[in-house]
Amino acid sequence: MMEDIAFGEITWRQILFLLGWVVGAMLLGKLIQLVLNGMGKTKRFESRPWVLVAFKSFSRPIPFLFLTIGLRYGLQTLSFSDGVEEIIADCFGVLFTIVVTFFVYSMVDVIDHAITHVTKKTKTTMDDMMAPMVRKSLRVVIVILALVQIAQILSDKPITSIIAGLGVGGLAVALAAQETIKNFFGSLVIFADKPFELGERIKVGGHDGTIEEVGFRSTRLRTLDGHLVTMPNGELANQMIQNIGKRPYIKRVMNVTITYDTPPEKVQQAIDILNELLENHEGMDAEFPPRVFFNDFNDCSLNLLVIYWYHPPEYWDYLKHANWLNMELLKRYNEAGIEFAFPTQTLYVNNTEVGLQHGAT
Known part of the structure; x- marks a missing residue:
């Protein structure tokens, strides 16, 4: 007979009954999970994507929940000693703690979706980093609380003593992780200040x-x-x-150098050419007109200081305009006969005639 074949005090029938509970519970849990996921994808929830996230998050731990339930009721059909019963009770306490943690851990996705939905409406992109950081923080807290609860179940000690022990251990960890704590508070400062x-x-x-x-x-x-x-x-x-x-414009400061033998009229013409090229130039703002001055006598040149501002601060567009300005300036100066200066040196040699007087020897 099937029931006569046994392992200790456990018969084959009891083992098959246990497997039936476990497999049946797993199949039922998987079926409920598929139903919930299907409900979240129905047309009436298309305009509410958070509902789909909620259904998916809630359904994720269900197979594990039903596996735990099936295992619990399946083992009730078996007979164990008091010591083994206590161990099994503690194990199921841990399993149900994990199940609850799994549910709460998964539902964090709903909070994450809500925060992401809000941050997408803000102008600043810095807020976009808040959702993953809040998600990670909540999940770390959930895992820590679950570990504390599991420690209480396994140690049979009140939670206050466990928290006190964690406080002492946390102090030691804090001393060993000063840099990590410093970086954490640094991140809070960055999010608050938004540089x-x-x-x-x-x-x-x-x-x-x-x-x-x-x-x-x-x-x-x-x-x-x-x-x-x-x-x-x-x-x-x-x-x-x-x-x-965050710069509102790109400011360019250029020094145009011309030769020292340039007459004053040509210097004025060089200034006029620059003013003409920069008048109502591309990227100009009326509040930031260009400036051109004959401002200095360099060692090897006369210096024309040019300052203008390019709006908006699009770097590649600014370079295209700078290229155009340089080419036009070179062309106009060449046509006007205005020479650009470059470092030169002039050597003056003083020739002295030396008379040699030859005497008799």
């Missing part, structure tokens, strides 16, 4: 590039050479940051 946003170009610590990511510990900067630089937030928060991405 830059994602995608903006900055100069900091000798590096020049665009911001790719801001995390709890570090910020990633993609340099103009294509290199990825990771900077700890604790140090970044204390450094001087030059935000090139």
Whole structure:
């Protein structure tokens, strides 16, 4: 007979009954998961994507929940000693804690979706980093609380004593992780102060590039050479940051040098040509008119100082305009016979006649 074949006090029938509970519960859990996912994809929820996220998040732990339930009720058909029963009870306490943690951990996706939906409506891109940081923070807290609960179940100690022990251990960890804590608070300072946003170009610590990511510990900067630089937030928060991405214009200061033998009329003509080229130039703002001055006598040239501002600060458009200005200036000066100066030296040699008197020997 089937029931006469046994392993100790457990018969084949009891084992098959246990497997039936486990497999049946898993199949039922998978079926409920598929039903919930299908409900979230129905047309009536197309305009509410958060509903689909909620259904998916809620359905994710269900197979594991039903597996735990099936295992629990399947084992109730078996007979164990009191010591084994206590161990099984503790194990199921841990399993149900994991199930609850899994549910809460998954539902964080709903909060993440809501925060992402709000941050997409803001103008600043810095807020876009808030959603993943909040998601990670919540999940870390959930896991820590779950571990505390599991420690209480396994140790049979009150939660207050466990928290007190964690406080002592946390102090030791805090002393050993001072840099990590410093970087964490540095990231909070960056998010509060917002010295830059994602995608903006900055100069900091000798590096020049665009911001790719801001995390709890570090910020990633993609340099103009294509290199990825990771900077700890604790140090970044204390450094001087030059935000090139927030400049309202590009200012150009150029020194046009002409030769010293240029007569005053030609100097004035050189100034007039520059003023003519820059009058109502591309990218000009009426509040920032160009400036041209004969401002200095250099060692080897007469210096014409040129200052103008290009709006908006689109770098490649600015370079195209600078290229056009340089070419036109070279052409106009050549036509006008105005010579550009370059470093030269003139040597004056004083020839002295030396008379030799030859005497008799």
